[in-house]
Amino acid sequence: MAKTPSNDRAAKAKKQLKAHQRAERRGSFMIVGVCAVVALLIVGAAAYRPVANWWDLRKFDDIDLASIGAPATVCGPEMVIPATGEQDHRDSGSIEYTTSPPIFGPHRSVPAAMERKFYGWDDRSELEQLVHNSEHGYTFLWYDQTVEDNSDEVDEIEGIGKKLQGTDNFRLKFKALPWYGAEEAEGDQTEWATDMQAGMEQIAELTGNEAPELEGGVHVALTHWAIDPEPAVGDAPELVAPTAEGEEEPTSYGVIQYCSAPSGEALKEFMLRWPYTNSTEPNAM
Structure with missing residues (x-):
């Protein structure tokens, strides 16, 4: 049908x-x-x-750093103070910093390349540019004229830089560079300490303590710009600047450790305690 x-x-x-x-x-x-x-x-x-x-x-x-240079005992305690200058980009003019050497502050908009690990006395990148690297979580090893005059210690620092070569592992965010002291302070930058010894005394005063005494003087500084004042490993730092009553907690912190000589052992401990991940811009190169 x-x-x-x-x-x-x-x-x-x-x-x-x-x-x-x-x-x-x-x-x-x-x-x-x-x-x-x-x-x-x-x-x-x-x-x-x-x-x-x-x-x-x-x-x-x-990476075998501990065998390079002096033992970690040549360094004083870590000191932590409030930081300023996050995302404060200034592409012209000199900038006044508040620590010697600088840990944080305003900076150029473009950081220095990660490939460069060691800077000789006469070939350092612009200071204001390098502070941008600090914001990205780099650890700096600064050395002064006394170290520069000691060829063995310069060789040790250059050797440390060679151990930390590479750009694929951000744990290697490191730069060794000279600190010129009084020569850095130009124009109205009169608040800068003229050397690392004076810089250590200024920062210790901020923490409410007397500066430690280092046998042989102060000629090296390890610095890191952190977002968290608590280290990744080990005990909390003893010398921390207190937040004044009524003030807001800082949004970032400057960490510095002064030494009398280069120490790969101290540097490795410092970089483990204050890794690049503890920074305001950890994933930027």
């Missing part, structure tokens, strides 16, 4: 309905699949950095 037009329409409608339902199911599966992929990417991204940090740290642990 021939189908009637009404039966044909019903069959056609039923077929269209089934096709629509299949399309909806495919769309639902696709949405679920996309959501699953996005979820995996989010979880993966969240897991990547801790895994990468662990891997970077493992590779950093393999």
Whole structure:
């Protein structure tokens, strides 16, 4: 018996309905699949950095720094003070800093390349540019004229720089560079300490303590610009500048450790305690 037009329409409608339902199911599966992929990417991204940090740290642990230079006992205690100058970019003019050598403050908008680890006495990058590197989580080893006049100690510092070569592992964010002391203070920059000894005394005063006495004087400084005043490992620093009553807590901190001579052992301990991850811009090179 021939189908009637009404039966044909019903069959056609039923077929269209089934096709629509299949399309909806495919769309639902696709949405679920996309959501699953996005979820995996989010979880993966969240897991990547801790895994990468662990891997970077493992590779950093393999670097033999402790055998270079003097033992860590040539260094005084770490000192922590409030920092300023985050995201304060100034591309012209000299900038007055408040510590000797500088730990933080306004800076140029473009940092120095990570590839360069050691700066000789006469070939240092612009100070204001290097402070931008500090904001990115670099550790600096500053040395003064006394060290420059000691070729053995300069060789040790250059050797430290060679141990920390590379740009793929951000644990290697490090620069060794000269500090010229009084020559750095130009124009109205009269508040700067003229040498590291005076710089140590100024910072110790901010923490409410007397400056430690280092046998042989103060000729090297390790610095780091941190977002958290608590170190990644070990005990909290003893010399921390208190926040004045009524003032807001600082949003970042300057960490400095003065030494009488270069010490790879002290540097490694310092970089483990204050890694690049503890900075305001850790993922910027």
